[in-house]
Amino acid sequence: MIIQRKQYLQVALGHATRTGPRDRNEDFCGVATPxxxxxxxxxxxxxxxxxxxxxxxxxxxxxYTVRGLLSDYYATPETWSxxxxxxxxxxxxxxxxxxxxARNAAVSGMATTLSALVFRGERYLLAHIGDSRAYRLRDGQLTQLSHDHTWDHPELKGVLSRAIGLDARLLIDVEQGTLMAGDxxxxxxxxxxxxxxxxxxQEVLLSHEDPQTASSALVSMALANGGQDNASCVVIDIVALPEQSLVDALQEQALLLPPGRLKPGQMLDGLxxxxxxxxxxxxxLYKVRDVANTRTMVLKTLQPDHGDLPVLSRxxxxxxxxxxxxxxxxxxxxxxxxQRSCLYFLMAWHPGASLQQRLDRGQHFTVQEAxxxxxxxxxxxxxxxxxxxxHRDIKPANLHLGTDGVLRLLDLGVSLALGESDQPHQLERVGTPSFMAPEWFQRDTGxxxxxxxxxxxxxxxxxxxLTRKYPYGEIEPFQSPRFGHATPPTRWRPDIPVWLEQLILKACSVEPAERFxxxxxxxxxxxxxxxxxVRMAPKQPLIRRxxxxxxxxxxxxxxxxxxxxxILLKR
Structure with missing residues (x-):
């Protein structure tokens, strides 16, 4: 069976399972092709x-394990790796x-092995536990990708050391690699x-081009060669790799250009x-109104003449x-x-102002408000x-407090999604220096x-x-600061309670491990x-603070x- 998808990953699949001489087939295999x-x-x-x-x-x-994995995997957030x-x-x-x-005596001690392969974009991931196996045939050479989890002892030969259902702490082997067409x-x-x-x-896989024929031949040959167990296998051929990477496939509008500077009263795509x-x-950022439904929104786009326009577009x-x-x-x-005619996206509009704007207007935040x-x-x-x-750029300017009393964390422009294997090239420096953690300034740390x-x-x-100051002083752009000991906020605001001061200093610790x-x-x-x-590092002596x-x-x-x-000498 061939899965044909224009500009998508294309695979061919085959599977087979037989009970063999046993009374019951305790194997189970499955494939999900969305x-x-x-x-x-x-x-x-x-x-x-x-x-x-x-x-x-x-x-x-x-x-249950196979069915659960094939269904629940697709319910996890797309931003997860x-x-x-x-x-x-x-x-x-x-x-x-x-x-x-533990609950049902009829299935007491139930457990299973598992080997699963995920093919996403131009990469694959293998998750393995037990003694079911995974192999890859590339350029005529068969390579075992998994390692059997059995006890390394003559008297325990073939006894599983790991399986799903054996231990509350699940230890899974996870391996990743790059795909090639023809794998x-x-x-x-x-x-x-x-x-x-x-x-x-290897001989059977090379002699059968169709994956379904190959899987059936493997199961039949295993039983013919004296196999006394259930026999199951799945064969997956990588027919073609996607023409685009994951990130590229998600940004078809990348060919669009920014609309240029807009003026009040100007129309753009019905806005x-x-x-x-x-x-x-x-x-x-513009405040716009939809002509059709009179809804007020925020339109975010790029400066039209920026030198890094391709990077910023992504x-x-x-x-x-x-x-x-x-x-x-x-x-x-x-x-x-x-139906956008140019590069931008829309967000909901909420009346209010950023915390930085409120500070600039002279607003004083009480301890309870903070x-x-x-x-x-x-x-x-x-x-x-x-x-x-x-987020990577938390600061008062990116915190919007609406008239509805809701604080919103804005601007994901420099955020980093850990699950994205194909990150676009980011700008040279992200964040605002005075709010950037000390590890950001360490060179050659990546x-x-x-x-x-x-x-x-x-x-x-x-x-x-609370103080309008910074725990380590204000840091200018492109400065290489040295972080000593933070100045306690009570030096500037004596009304700050001790517990809150400890909390803030813990969050601002120089060492990441000492933070929350x-x-x-x-x-x-x-x-x-x-x-x-609030657990803090040992208090430093006054001479150091x-x-x-x-x-x-x-x-x-x-x-x-x-x-x-x-006085004594003059007497």
Whole structure:
């Protein structure tokens, strides 16, 4: 069976399974071949499982695991990496198999092996546990991709050391590689590879061009060679690779150009421009109104004459793609924009102002207001991190407080989706220096941002909202700062409670490992206020925290001592 998709990955599939001399077939295999967007973002997945024959419920474990993987994998967020999606689903399936075996005496001890292959774009991923196997035939040479998880002991030969349903802690082998047109992949249970050594497997695969014929021949030959177990296999041929990469396939509008500078009253694709909201070196934001339904929206586009226009176009398109997959009232609400004549995307309009605009107007944030804003910020950041997206530019200018009281974390232009294997070339520097974590400034580290760097920016943002200063001083662009010890915010605002000061300093720690581990942890610390003990690094002595103050006191004491000595000498 050939899956023909224009400009998509094309594969040919074949599978076979037979019970053999046993009374029951405890193997199970399956393949999912989606179309359209799912084929681009998730790919094709094939799996084979072998329920443990010595346990009741082996067939049930094998079938449930394969069916669950093939369905639940496509329900994971598109921004997740293939590895994270597969591992998350398999861990959930492992917990279910364990729970079902413990709950139902009829299937007590149910367990299964599993080998699964995901083909996405120009790469493949293998997830493997147990002794079912995966092979690849390339240029006439057969290579075993998986490693059997059996005990390395003469008396335990063939006994599995790992399987789904054996242990609460699931250890999965995950391997990734690059695809080539003409590759042939093979998934099979021990009922096939046991009776057929690798040279014979290679010979059969080379002598049968059709994958269905090859899979049937392998199963029949395994049983004819004395196989005493269930025999199952799946053969997958890579017919053609996609013409475009994953990122390219998601940005058909990349051929469009920015509309140029727009003026109030100008019409564009049924939208009336009302005013320019914001202008940066790379982007332009306009307030627009849809003529058809009078809805007010925000239009984001690029500066028309920027030198890095091809790069910025890809970044803008990815920002729209990520925004459409985020569901949180604290994150941008990206709207559909059909039949665009030029490059832009639309977001919902919310009256209000950014926190930086409010600071510039002289607004003073109380401690309680800062805590409330921090709680909303953490909720939005938690939703972002759950999708494996790092913001990388958290600051008051990117935090919009609407008249409805909702804080929204804006501007995903320099965000990083960890699951995207084909990232576009980013700008030379992302983020704003004073809000960038110390690791950003370390040369030759290849640092591209992390959840810890986002937490650092949250800490600096809270610090700045309360004090209008920065914990390590203001950092100018292209400066190479040295980070010593943060100035406690109570130096500028004595009304800040101790617990909040500790929380901010923990978030702003120089070492990433000393910051909060998750956005939820930081959120709970803010919500529970002083009832939560915020673990901090050991407090530094005063001489290290504020050496100027120490030497001032030393000088004052010495001055008093000299005056007293002079008085005594004059007597």
């Amino acid at each position: 179309t359209g967007r799912d084929l681009v973002t998730k790919g094709v997945i094939a799996a084979v499982a072998d329920g443990l024959g010595g346990h009741r419920g082996g067939r049930e474990a094998a079938e 293939t590895a994270k999606s597969v591992e998350t689903v398999l861990n959930a399936l492992n917990r279910w198999v364990l729970a079902e075996g 042939r992949f093979l998934l099979l249970t021990d009922g096939v590879w046991g009776p057929l050594p690798s040279p014979l497997l 009336v421009v009302e005013e320019l909201l914001h202008e940066s070196r790379e982007t332009l 970044v803008l398109i990815l920002e729209e793609w990520r925004g459409k997959r985020l569901i949180s009232k604290h994150l941008p609400d990206v709207l559909p924009a059909e 805590i409330g804003l921090g709680i909303q910020l953490c909720r939005g950041l938690a939703a972002l991190h759950r999708m494996d997206i790092i 640092h591209s941002g992390s959840t810890a760097s986002d937490f650092y920016a949250v800490g600096v943002t809270l610090y700045h909202l 581990e998750t956005a939820e942890e930081l959120l709970i610390a803010l919500q529970r206020a002083d009832t939560v003990f 504020n050496p100027v103050r120490v030497w001032q006191w030393i000088g004052f004491v010495l001055l008093l001592s000299n005056i007293a000595l002079l």
